[in-house]
Amino acid sequence: MKDIKYGQITDFVHFLIENSYKDKENIIFVDATAGNGLDTLFLCSLFKNNGFVYAFDIQEDAINNTRKLLDSNLYSNYELIVDSHENVLEYIKDKQIDAALFNLGYLPNSDKAIKTNYITTINAIKNIMSRLKKYGRIYICAYILHDNGEEAKYILDFISSLSKKEYNVIQLKLLNKENSPPEIYIVEKN
Numbered sequence: 038m039k040d041i042k043y044g045q046i047t048d049f050v051h052f053l054i055e056n057s058y059k060d061k062e063n064i065i066f067v068d069a070t071a072g073n074g075l076d077t078l079f080l081c082s083l084f085k086n087n088g089f090v091y092a093f094d095i096q097e098d099a100i101n102n103t104r105k106l107l108d109s110n111l112y113s114n115y116e117l118i119v120d121s122h123e124n125v126l127e128y129i130k131d132k133q134i135d136a137a138l139f140n141l142g143y144l145p146n147s148d149k150a151i152k153t154n155y156i157t158t159i160n161a162i163k164n165i166m167s168r169l170k171k172y173g174r175i176y177i178c179a180y181i182l183h184d185n186g187e188e189a190k191y192i193l194d195f196i197s198s199l200s201k202k203e204y205n206v207i208q209l210k211l212l213n214k215e216n217s218p219p220e221i222y223i224v225e226k227n
C-alpha cells in the first residue's frame with residue numbers, strides 16, 4: 038500500500054475502502070461523483086476483475102476526463118453515467134450495492150457554480166441505502182467551504198437521525214485545523 042496521510046481525507050477514505058474490499062469478490066460500488074476520475078480509477082484498480090464500479094457525474098466534461106484516465110489504464114470494470122447520482126436506481130436495476138463514495142463539492146479547475154447540493158445528495162444517499170447490502174457502507178468526503186457548510190449540515194442532520202439499530206453512523210474530522218477542514222462521514226448498515 039502506498040504511503041498515505043491520515044490528514045488528507047481522500048487518502049484516509051481510500052485507506053478504509055482498500056482495507057475493507059481488496060480481497061472481496063463481485064463488489065458493486067457506486068462512485069457518486071466521478072469528477073476527474075481519481076476515485077473511479079482507485080476503485081477500478083482495487084477490484085480489477087472482481088468488482089464493478091458505476092460512476093456518476095452531471096457534467097459531460099467530468100465523465101470525459103474520467104473515461105480518458107480509465108482508458109489509459111486499461112480498465113473495463115466500470116460504467117460511466119452522465120446523470121445525477123439521485124437517479125442511481127435507474128441504472129443499477131437488479132443488483133444490491135456493496136458501497137458508495139461521495140466526494141462532494143465542485144470539479145477542480147472548473148465552474149465552481151456546478152456543485153453537489155444537499156437535496157440531490159440526500160436523495161441519492163436514501164436511494165443507495167434502499168439497495169445497500171447487509172454491512173454495506175456509504176462513504177462521504179464533505180468539504181465545508183464550497184457552500185459555507187450548508188450541504189454538510191443537512192447531510193449530518195439526516196444521517197445522525199438514522200436508526201441506531203439499522204445503521205452505524207461515523208464522523209471523522211481534524212480537530213486542530215482552522216477554516217473548516219473537510220470531514221468524512223460513513224453510514225454502515227448493520
Ligand SMILES: C[S@@+](CC[C@H](N)C(=O)[O-])C[C@H]1O[C@@H](n2cnc3c(N)ncnc32)[C@H](O)[C@@H]1O
Nearest residue numbers: 070071072073074075076094095121122144153
Ligand atoms: C469534488 S468533485 C469529485 C472529485 C472526483 N471524485 C475525483 O476523484 O476527481 C465533485 C463532482 O460532483 C459532481 N456533481 C455535482 N452534482 C452532482 C450530482 N447531482 N450527481 C452527480 N455528480 C454531481 C460535479 O460535477 C463534480 O465533478
